[in-house]
Amino acid sequence: MFIGRYIEDRKYYDYLKKIYSFDFICFISASIFMIIILLGLLFDFDTSNILAIYFVVYIIFDYFKIRKYKKCIKFVNNAIVEIDDDFIKIKTKNNTDLEQKIDLNTVDKIYVKKDYFLFDLDKIKNLLSLKFNKHPEHYIIVESGGKKKRIDFIFDSYYMVEELKKIINQWERKGYNLSLI
Structure with a gap:
């Protein structure tokens, strides 16, 4: 059985992109300030003002990032x-109330993505791809x-990624009308 967090509104992706843009800007600004500080140490000029400016800029960016994050979490x-072999269920967080239940035996077609994966934000390459509108949407x-x-x-x-792939394979074996996106 696959269990994941349900995204109620697709605005989530816009907010997420803004959060990662702030991360990217902070990374670039930190790199620039570190280069300036290293040059200051090499050529013996005072870098304390530059360091103070960097901390102020970083705090401002973090403030806006936290505001966007709080809005993003609401979604x-x-x-x-919950996805299993025969049903897709959307439940409240406490698992007591069922908001929606879709019986896959009664649907005409199921569209699934070719590739589901967990997006690793520890890699600079992935942060750059977020900057250029390539954030993965899983649906x-x-x-x-x-x-x-x-x-x-x-x-x-990663375990849930593999669980979903197993369920999709099970759907193929059961003969559901699947279409890859």
């Missing part, structure tokens, strides 16, 4: 997605009666 903290689209329902979610671990 994912209220519900979870499944269920079509029933001509209506499409998109279910966005967040992976909590």
